[in-house]
Amino acid sequence: MKNLVLASSGSVHGSEYLEYLIPTIDKLYKDIEEILFIPYAQPSGISFDEYTDAVQEAISTLGIEVKGIHEYSDPKEAIKKAKGIFVGGGNTFLLVSKLYEFGLLEVLKEVIDQGVPYLGTSAGTNITGLTMQTTNDMPIVLPPSFKTLGIVPFNFNAHFIPADKNSTHKGETRETRIKEFQCIESTPVIGLQEGSWLRVKGDDVFLRGGEYAYWFENKTVKLIEANTNLKA
C-alpha cells in the first residue's frame, strides 16, 4: 500500500528545517532505523554531504539514521534496499536530470508502489506528480524529459501562493502560469500552500496541515478544504 507524505515545503516561517513535520515524519517512518536521502536537488547549490547532514540534524530527535544516496556505489540497489526514502527540495530540474542520468525513476516508482514510506518536500513532492511542468524552479539544467513518477494522477505546484490583489508587479501569477500550462495539457494541478502536505495511503490522498489547497482543472480553480480526501 502506497505510503507517502508529500509536503509543499521543507520549512515554514518561524521554525527550523522540517520542524513542523516532525510528528508526521515520526509516524511515516515508524520502526524504521535508517532512511535513504536523495539530495540531488541541492538547494542553494549545497553539497550532497552538507544536505544529508542537515537532514540528519533536523530529524535527530527521531533516532533515525540518514544515509545519502551518493554514499552508495550503486544507487539503484540503494533504493531497492531502502526501508524509507526522503527526497528533499531544491531545484527540480537538477533533481529530475540526476534521476534520469542514473536511471532511477523506474526503481523509485517500484518501491513506492510496494509501500516503502516516502517523504517528499518541494522538489521531492513535485516528482511524484505526472510531470514536472508546473514547478516554479529555474531551468538551470535540461533534463531529457519532464515526465516524473506519476504516483498521483496530477501535477504539483509547491510553495503555492494565491495572487496578491494589491500587487503592482506585472509578472505572471502562479494561477496564470498554471492556466498557461493547461492550455497545452489537460493534467490537473494542485497548488499546495506552505505548511500543507498530502498524506497518501493506498488510494487515499488526504490534504493535511490545516491550509486550503488550490485545484486547477480545465483552466478553472477551486479551493480544497483541509482534510479532504482527493480520491473522492
Added chain:
Amino acid sequence: MKNLVLASSGSVHGSEYLEYLIPTIDKLYKDIEEILFIPYAQPSGISFDEYTDAVQEAISTLGIEVKGIHEYSDPKEAIKKAKGIFVGGGNTFLLVSKLYEFGLLEVLKEVIDQGVPYLGTSAGTNITGLTMQTTNDMPIVLPPSFKTLGIVPFNFNAHFIPADKNSTHKGETRETRIKEFQCIESTPVIGLQEGSWLRVKGDDVFLRGGEYAYWFENKTVKLIEANTNLKA
C-alpha cells in the same frame, strides 16, 4: 550596427500595454511602416491573432502596421525581409520551442546582427541572452535546447524583484535561484526590474528606464545604476 530595445516587461503598473515604451518604440522603429511580430510566447494562452491585434492596438498612435509571423507561409523569409521585429512576452519555453521547431534562431540572429531594429519584452528579451536558463516561466513544453540568440554576452532575469526582507514565504527568492544557476554555469545574469530596458546600439548596452538593475556574477550581486553602459 545592432539596434535593440530589451525590456523587462510589456507593461508597468498603472498604464496600458506597452504605453510606457511608446516614445522608445517610436525612436527604435523610426521611418519603418511595418514590423514583424512574433507571438509564439502566447501569454495566458491567447491566440497568435489576438496577440498580434493587441500589439497593433497598443502602438496604433505610431502609424506602424503590425504583421504576425504566423500570417506568412515561410516564417524564415518573413524574418529575412522584416524592417523591424518585435518578440512579445509570455512563456519563454513555448517561444523557444517554436523558434527551434521552425528553425528560426539562426536567421533571427543574422538580421539582428545586421541592424534590423528589434524590440523584446520579457520572454522576447530573455531569448537575446546566451540561454533561457534564468527565466521565471513554467516549463510547460520541453524545448530541444535552452541555448538562445546570444546577442548580449549574459542572461536575463526579466520582471526581477529583489527579495522582500519581511516575507514569510519560504520559496526561493530570485537571487537564490540565480545563484543556484551560477553553481552550474558561470554565465553572468542581469536582473531587470519592471520599467527598465536595455538599449543596445552596436557594442553599447545602456540601462534605461530610471531603475537600478541587479548584476549577478560569480555568485555575487551588485547594483547597476540607471544609464550605465554595460559594455564598460
